[in-house]
Amino acid sequence: MTIQAGIGQQAAAAFGTLYAEVQQFYAHQMQLLDLGESQRWAETFTEDATFDVPTLPEPVRGRPGLVAATSRTAAQLAEAGQRHRHFIGMFDVSERPDGTVDVRSYAIVYASVIGGDSQVHRVCVCEDVLVRVEGALQVATRRVTRDDLA
Amino acid sequence: MTIQAGIGQQAAAAFGTLYAEVQQFYAHQMQLLDLGESQRWAETFTEDATFDVPTLPEPVRGRPGLVAATSRTAAQLAEAGQRHRHFIGMFDVSERPDGTVDVRSYAIVYASVIGGDSQVHRVCVCEDVLVRVEGALQVATRRVTRDDLA
Amino acid sequence: MTIQAGIGQQAAAAFGTLYAEVQQFYAHQMQLLDLGESQRWAETFTEDATFDVPTLPEPVRGRPGLVAATSRTAAQLAEAGQRHRHFIGMFDVSERPDGTVDVRSYAIVYASVIGGDSQVHRVCVCEDVLVRVEGALQVATRRVTRDDLA
Known part of the structure; x- marks a missing residue:
């Protein structure tokens, strides 16, 4: 480990x-998202976070919009007798000099039919x-792309 | 990183x-489990660990029961010409003051048919x-739930 | 944490x-691999790395062979209107006294049809x-096995 000595x-x-x-x-x-804890989930974003995902017609800005979007999804899943799990990993992390952190990761969503x-x-x-x-870390901006969309 | 200075x-x-x-x-x-190393796998649990998973009719207590359950599964898979991999991640970790560690995670089980x-x-x-x-860490209690079960 | 005190x-x-x-x-x-960045991906291997994967008829040795193999795969996927993601994790890591690192991990490859x-x-x-x-870490040898092959 001599190469990494000192400041390295x-x-x-x-x-x-x-x-x-x-x-x-x-x-x-x-895990908060999958538990349907929409409010606590939204609090892991900044007050004015932008959230740009393919499932929403346009990017959401701010926590009330985040809560509304995920509460709607949770209600639809419950009605359909399904569960979703978001398995995220493969974190490519880099920290800027000012402490802001850029993270590019993969998220796999699994769907289970209860009884299926x-x-x-x-x-x-x-x-x-x-x-x-x-x-504490919070998401300031999130942009999600889906592999099955052009 | 000034916010995190000192004790933080x-x-x-x-x-x-x-x-x-x-x-x-x-x-x-x-990996030990998927390799069929039932004995070495069981030794990652405490002597009197409880193991509560949906595939077993009732919770198992202690290593001999763990070895028996996983040896049985390994034999069934070999006979069926299949392989299972347990991909675990998404660790939500918190340590109690006494050093006990609570971990909530997701585990995806993949099944492959050899030649399929x-x-x-x-x-x-x-x-x-x-x-x-x-x-060294050991599992004292494990409780697993499956998304496809009510 | 008294057990882990000192050198531990x-x-x-x-x-x-x-x-x-x-x-x-x-x-x-x-991520470099999935982005089709074959050259930058190959540079994460040593100059004379060996790369032994089931998709290739025989092991590749050295970066030019790595670039060729992955460029070919990237072209085939683009032509087929598909995307692959390599989700790797479950790292079982051990360091040898000389600083060499052995890593056994699981990699799941997901395939998406664009529009499907x-x-x-x-x-x-x-x-x-x-x-x-x-x-910096580089791969000196890689050996991949597939669960669906004997």
């Missing part, structure tokens, strides 16, 4: 700390900008 | 260390309590 | 740093030997 080793350790924090952030955030089968529903790429608000 | 930074670094340890623990544990196709078999949520035994 | 705690912290580095390495490498469905394409086990070149 400190930077590597700091990156490791950040990387774990990012993973924990996403795991918790996506489970299958892959969507394969997505998620590009986020994370910022710190009172020390 | 130390706590973040300690969490990063724990988070990596948890990930390594699960990767190794699930691969597909999603099960989508599961895994809730574990991990404890330290001689410094 | 330092080793755990060093492992955490390495584990994050390994995860970041694979996330970035696989997404599904699991392949379930693979990836066994790599990583080395450091000027401080």
Whole structure:
């Protein structure tokens, strides 16, 4: 490990700390979404976050819109007797000098019919900008693309 | 990184260390399961661990029961010419003051027919309590739910 | 955390740093592959790396062969109107005394038809030997097996 000695080793350790924090952030955030905890989920975004996903006709801005969109989806799934799980990973993380964090990741959405089968529903790429608000990470902008769309 | 200075930074670094340890623990544990290494897999649980999964008629307690259950599954898969892989991730990790670690994660089980196709078999949520035994993590209790079951 | 005090705690912290580095390495490498960035992808391997995967008739050695193989695959996918994503995880990581890193992981390949469905394409086990070149990790040898093949 001599190559990484001194400042290189400190930077590597700091990156490791950040990387774990990012993973924990996403795991918790996506679990909140899948639990239907729309309000708590929305609070992992900044107050004025932009959220651009293919399932919405246009980008949403701000938490009330986030809550509305995910509450609607949760209600539709419950009515259809289905469960969705968002499995996110493959985090490509880079930190800017000002502490803003760019994360490009893959998210697989699995759909299960209660009493039926489970299958892959969507394969997505998620590009986020994370910022710190009172020390904690929040999503400032999210842009999701789906592999099955042109 | 000024926000995280001092004690906050130390706590973040300690969490990063724990988070990596948890990930390594699960990767190794699930690989042992998929390799059919039932005995070594069972040793990643405490002596008196409880294991509550939908595939078993009732919760198992203790390593001999764990070995029996997974050996049976391994034999059935071999006979059917199939392979299963347990892909676990999405770790939501929190450590209690006494060092016990709560982990809620997602586990996707993939099934492949040798000479055939691969597909999603099960989508599961895994809730574990991990404890330290001689410094190493072990599962004290595991409760798994399946998305396709009510 | 008293059990991990002293040298144990330092080793755990060093492992955490390495584990994050390994995860970041694979996330970035696989994203380059899926983006069709064959040249930059090949540069994440050593100059004389060996690459042994079931899709190739025989193992490839060296970057020009890697670029050729992946460029061919990228062209075929584009022509077929499909996208592949390599979702790798489940890293079982161990470092040798000389700094070489052994990594056994699972890689799921998802295939999406543009304008159609997404599904699991392949379930693979990836066994790599990583080395450091000027401080950065590179793959020296990769051996991939597919669950659907005998």
